[in-house]
Amino acid sequence: MRTGLTLVAAKQDAGREQGVWRRRFVGVLTELAIWLPLSVSAGHVVLFTAWTTWVSFTASSLMPDYTWVGLRNYWAVTRTANFQIAYVNLVIFGFGFVLLTMALGLLLAILLDQRVRGENVLRTIFLYPLAVSFVVTGTVWSWLLNPGLGLQRVVQNLGWQDFRFDWLVQSDKAIYTLIFAGVWQGAGFAMALFLAGLRSVDADLVKAAQIDGAGPWRMYRRVLLPTIWPIFITVFVILLRSAITSFDLVRALTGGGPGISTMLPTLVVYDFMFQRSELGRGSAAAVLMLLSLVVVMAPYGLYVRWQRQRQARA
Amino acid sequence: MKWTRVIVYAALIILALLFLVPLGIVVVNSLRSSREIAATSLIGWPSHLIFANYGQAWNRFCMAEHCWGIEPYMLNSLTLAIPATIISTLLGALAGYSISLWRFRGDQFVFGLVTLGIFLPEQMKLIPWVVVLRELSLMNTIAGLILIHTVQGMSFTTLFCRNYYVGIPQDLLKAARIDGAGFFRIFWRIILPLSPPILIVTVIFQFTGIWNEFLYGVTFTSGGQQPVTAALIALSAAITSEPIYGEQSAAVLIAALPTLLVYLFGGRYFLRGLTAGAVK
Numbered sequence: 037m038r039t040g041l042t043l044v045a046a047k048q049d050a051g052r053e054q055g056v057w058r059r060r061f062v063g064v065l066t067e068l069a070i071w072l073p074l075s076v077s078a079g080h081v082v083l084f085t086a087w088t089t090w091v092s093f094t095a096s097s098l099m100p101d102y103t104w105v106g107l108r109n110y111w112a113v114t115r116t117a118n119f120q121i122a123y124v125n126l127v128i129f130g131f132g133f134v135l136l137t138m139a140l141g142l143l144l145a146i147l148l149d150q151r152v153r154g155e156n157v158l159r160t161i162f163l164y165p166l167a168v169s170f171v172v173t174g175t176v177w178s179w180l181l182n183p184g185l186g187l188q189r190v191v192q193n194l195g196w197q198d199f200r201f202d203w204l205v206q207s208d209k210a211i212y213t214l215i216f217a218g219v220w221q222g223a224g225f226a227m228a229l230f231l232a233g234l235r236s237v238d239a240d241l242v243k244a245a246q247i248d249g250a251g252p253w254r255m256y257r258r259v260l261l262p263t264i265w266p267i268f269i270t271v272f273v274i275l276l277r278s279a280i281t282s283f284d285l286v287r288a289l290t291g292g293g294p295g296i297s298t299m300l301p302t303l304v305v306y307d308f309m310f311q312r313s314e315l316g317r318g319s320a321a322a323v324l325m326l327l328s329l330v331v332v333m334a335p336y337g338l339y340v341r342w343q344r345q346r347q348a349r350a
Numbered sequence: 351m352k353w354t355r356v357i358v359y360a361a362l363i364i365l366a367l368l369f370l371v372p373l374g375i376v377v378v379n380s381l382r383s384s385r386e387i388a389a390t391s392l393i394g395w396p397s398h399l400i401f402a403n404y405g406q407a408w409n410r411f412c413m414a415e416h417c418w419g420i421e422p423y424m425l426n427s428l429t430l431a432i433p434a435t436i437i438s439t440l441l442g443a444l445a446g447y448s449i450s451l452w453r454f455r456g457d458q459f460v461f462g463l464v465t466l467g468i469f470l471p472e473q474m475k476l477i478p479w480v481v482v483l484r485e486l487s488l489m490n491t492i493a494g495l496i497l498i499h500t501v502q503g504m505s506f507t508t509l510f511c512r513n514y515y516v517g518i519p520q521d522l523l524k525a526a527r528i529d530g531a532g533f534f535r536i537f538w539r540i541i542l543p544l545s546p547p548i549l550i551v552t553v554i555f556q557f558t559g560i561w562n563e564f565l566y567g568v569t570f571t572s573g574g575q576q577p578v579t580a581a582l583i584a585l586s587a588a589i590t591s592e593p594i595y596g597e598q599s600a601a602v603l604i605a606a607l608p609t610l611l612v613y614l615f616g617g618r619y620f621l622r623g624l625t626a627g628a629v630k
Contacts, residue, residue, distance in 0.1 A: 066533040070448040073441045077504040078463035081470055084478040091477055100481065144365065150358045160617055161366045164373070167613030167620060169562035171579040172606045175586055176372045179392050179595065189391040220369070228621055252354075281471045284564045288583060302565075305473040310569060315477055322473040333469060 085326075092319035100315060109320035118307065119321065122299040125211050126328075129300065130279040132215040133222070137275055138268070140219060141226025146256060148227070149234050159231075163224035170221065174288025177217040178204065181289075207297035210290050214298060217289055218282070226271050233264035266343065273336045280329055301325045379599035380404065387595045400596070407600035420601050422574055423581035427561055427608075430492050430577055434499035435556040439549060441500065442507020447541050449508070450515040451523050452533060461512060467505030472565050475502075483570060490575050495567065499560045506559075507552050510626055514548035515541065554616045555623030558609045578605045 092110070095103040113119050144162055148155055165173055180186040183202035191199040203209035237260055245259045283302035290298040292307075305325060309318030375393060380403050382396040409419035445464070449457045479498055480489075488494030518541070526536050567580035576584070582605055585598065613620050 062532055062534075069444060069533065070452065070454060073445050073504060074448070074460050074464065074508075076501060077441075077445065077467065077508065078460050080475070080478075080501050081463055081467040081505070084475045085470060087478045088474045088476075100477070143361075147358055147362050147365075150355075152358060152362060158362055158366055160614070161369050163617070163621065164610065164613060165369070166624065167558055167609045168606045169564065169579050169609070171562070171564050171582050172602050173372065175582065175598075175602055176376055178586075180372065180375065182392075185387070185392045185595070187393070190393045193391060220372075224369075225624065229625060232625070277469075281473075283472075284562075284579075287564070288586075302471075302473060305476075306565075306569075309476060319477060322471070322476070325471055326474055329469070329471060 096315040144227040145230035170284035233267040384596040403600040438503030446511025
């Protein structure tokens with residue numbers, strides 16, 4: 037009898053022990069599932085940033101070489117013609133691209149907001165460039181703008197022999213072809229955000245303005261657009277960000293040329309790192325790019341936080 | 351119809367045509383012979399329709415010393431984009447779930463770091479990735495690109511899923527835990543079945559992003575290992591001496607087709623992902 041009881045107890049003990057181990061195992065597995073992906077993801081952001089920043093202060097050339105050289109890479113990079121042209125271009129391209137994309141996007145949004153038929157089809161058309169790689173669209177634009185094959189040739193074939201449209205191969209005009217292709221690609225995105233904004237405006241507000249006798253022009257200028265001004269800031273920042281980081285478009289359309297006339301900061305980084313094999317200088321150029329992004333994004337981040345706090349208080 | 355309506359429609363139709371011009375020209379040129387294009391211009395109707403360009407572009411024409419068309423590069427892009435999309439989406443769902451519902455000390459801080467990855471330009475990660483890929487002997491492999499896109503993609507997928515899961519009431523989780531369900535069972539039985547709307551958005555966003563990506567492809571792979579975006583650039587650089595615009599147009603169209611189809615059939619979700627990824 038007694039032996040039987042102890043046997044049962046022992047069995048229970050063993051069962052409990054098994055349960056404990058099982059639970060421990062599941063517990064470890066849970067911790068792993070939580071922490072492994074998150075630490076890899078968060079870790080790569082922090083570590084890689086620190087790593088590249090560190091390399092930018094070292095004598096690395098073809099291979100990483102962790103001899104400290106202070107700001108030497110930064111001085112060297114900022115003195116190159118590539119770098120200086122790239123940042124002048126960034127200002128031209130950045131503002132041209134951002135402002136024109138916003139203008140065209142807003143125009144499209146307002147046009148589509150007039151309760152038109154076939155809105156879905158039109159929206160699909162205005163947005164499709166975003167679904168396609170810049171490599172594809174850049175290649176196509178490079179053909180159309182190619183004076184020997186594209187628009188210039190077509191017009192000349194039609195009889196206007198003196199017609200010139202060769203901006204792609206003119207070093208002082210090629211940057212505008214980038215703006216043009218960029219606007220074509222990005223306008224749909226701006227349109228989508230503006231349209232969503234216009235549609236979200238309080239219907240009562242619109243009705244009140246209509247009762248006051250506001251025509252469509254006044255309605256947009258005085259009521260709708262001022263109400264959605266936060267969207268303007270959002271679109272502006274997003275587009276400026278994509279201008280600073282744009283690489284595929286310029287690579288496919290001009291490749292930085294003619295000469296180095298359409299250099300952009302991303303191309304400078306790539307050129308230093310992989311064509312000249314100067315990892316230290318390439319990293320310095322990358323850090324400078326990151327800094328220019330921070331200059332744009334930091335005020336926006338603060339603004340978003342301020343707005344959230346204001347909403348929380350309201 | 352009032353004249354303002356006429357103006358609205360006219361403007362919309364003209365703009366829509368302008369947006370369609372590049373696509374239309376590529377489609378038409380893919381049906382013309384390269385000789386005809388070189389003799390006239392890139393813009394014109396075909397004198398007679400030619401479908402041979404597609405066959406040439408797919409697996410016959412030569413680029414960079416190989417005469418295998420873009421087929422191998424398309425397959426590279428597929429074997430890259432599909433696994434990377436699935437893995438990064440699942441990991442993002444898991445991470446989003448642990449941050450928003452399971453909760454742990456410092457979850458918001460970790461989330462902040464992960465989403466900083468969206469903002470960090472790729473140029474800051476190139477050298478570390480070169481070193482990491484070399485250490486893992488994944489340089490010039492599709493597996494290496496899958497690793498990169500999975501790690502990077504988690505910034506977006508975690509953000510998407512977390513923002514969606516925040517809307518799930520915490521009480522649901524509490525009830526499940528009282529019933530004895532653990533981390534995995536809750537994820538599998540409760541969270542994932544609630545997730546399809548956000549998973550579709552995430553998958554579409556990731557797939558188009560990875561398919562269209564160019565910088566990593568051109569930096570970390572070469573020759574026959576390249577995804578199709580990188581190969582297309584190599585192609586247009588290689589054939590300036592002997593232009594074959596007909597075949598090239600067909601190649602460009604084939605390369606653009608997967609994301610175009612995804613966009614046409616999942617446009618709503620595509621846009622949602624685009625705005626969700628951008629607004630953060």
